[in-house]
Amino acid sequence: MNRKTVLFLDNTYPKAYQSSTLQEQAIGGTEASVVKTAQILSQQFNVIVAQKYRIDNCVESEHLQFIPKFDIKSTSPDFIIILRKFPLVKEMRKQFPKAQIFLWLHTYKNLEYAFKKHILAKTNCHIICNSKTHQQDTNRLLNDTWLSKIIGMTAKKIPVHFCYNPVAAPNLKPIDRNINKLLFFSSPNKGLDQVIKCFEYLRQSMPKLRLYIANPGYKKSNNKSLNPQINILGSLPHEQMMQHVAESLCVFYPQNTFAETFGLIYAEANAYRTPVLAHDIGSAREILHPNNPLVDANNYQEIVQTIENWQKNLPEVSYNPQFSDDFILNQWLGLLI
The missing domain is CATH 3.40.50.2000 (Glycogen Phosphorylase B;)
Structure with a gap:
């Protein structure tokens, strides 16, 4: 050849x-x-x-x-x-x-x-x-x-x-999902300040929620442990990161300042049957599973309602063979x- x-x-x-x-x-x-x-x-x-x-x-x-x-x-x-x-x-x-x-x-x-x-x-x-x-x-x-x-x-x-x-199809295993664990795993320039502001609003009515923040490492973040309910994971190898994805209620991404051209954050989360709470911006609607609804990042009441609904009944999302x-x-x- x-x-x-x-x-x-x-x-x-x-x-x-x-x-x-x-x-x-x-x-x-x-x-x-x-x-x-x-x-x-x-x-x-x-x-x-x-x-x-x-x-x-x-x-x-x-x-x-x-x-x-x-x-x-x-x-x-x-x-x-x-x-x-x-x-x-x-x-x-x-x-x-x-x-x-x-x-x-x-x-x-x-x-x-x-x-x-x-x-x-x-x-x-x-x-x-x-x-x-x-x-x-x-x-x-x-x-x-x-x-x-x-x-x-x-x-x-x-x-x-x-x-x-x-995006590789994961070898899915039974796992205990934490319905109070929200995960952000993107570069901090991708709307992290807006995400934290939204999370702090959610905690007023949902005090058990915890936000975990990971960073791929190519952009530095000034965010430390802002409060006891926010866990800074830092930069993690892919396998460890996907473990957090699988354990979380959702990937928490309510921001409308950064548009993804593809969004590995979308595709990988759905592959692990984890929905993404995201605004309709960039490629979100194209890449996310049809069962993964989008939200208005500025409508906190809608986001609260979505989290409450997902805690009771998580939408069924899955791997996309087009990836x-x-x-x-x-x-x-x-x-x-």
Whole structure:
């Protein structure tokens, strides 16, 4: 089999990571998705993950390796997947003129992102998003707003695709769920202050509730043990984090300031049959199970009622096979073959 080569380029994450990192320590959702996607693609491609802050090589198999960015000069990729960083598009096009380049976005962009359309078109760079919701918003900005249409008079339409993030189906075991345990396991910049404010309101009428806060570790939090009812878990390896997810009444995420492009927080919680109390923002409605209702993050009475209802009768949510390895592989094959 004549395998083509896929190069992932991470110029952002401040630490080296590889497959073993997922079991050893907390890691950002984006980086976890890169590792899992690289593992999946290595079934049919030679996959290289290059990282700016890596200093040594990590060869995991015949078809998967993690290398320092400065070593990419010795590679000959057919496909280059740039994580987040638009300025690298021109650099990679100059260094690898024959490769197909993709820019894998992990955030929503503002109107001014349309100004990047010229370079994206000139370099024949495609965009990869994390969900249909993310794809539609990005396509609108690059191809369908008044600004993008003006720019489009001299630049072709930019192809915008989406591939879901991989989520493994868990090996579910009987577990005692604590109906008073609420869990927040996201970066603190994702609405944590709003979440804590809501929790403190809930405690006025539901004093038995406890909030557990975990952090993937790439954003520092100033939140300490704010009160005895808030437990700071810190950064936990994935397996330990999922144990907390399985034990909790719900993932507690009533915030409307940060829009997830995919939301591992949604997909992983539902996979463990744990609902997510979340606002209808970003990809929430697309990624969450149909039985997982959404709330208004500013309507505290609705949130109180939802918690009380869930304590009596938890909604039945489950794993989504669209996040499986096979489904993800087929999505990427649609882009790379």
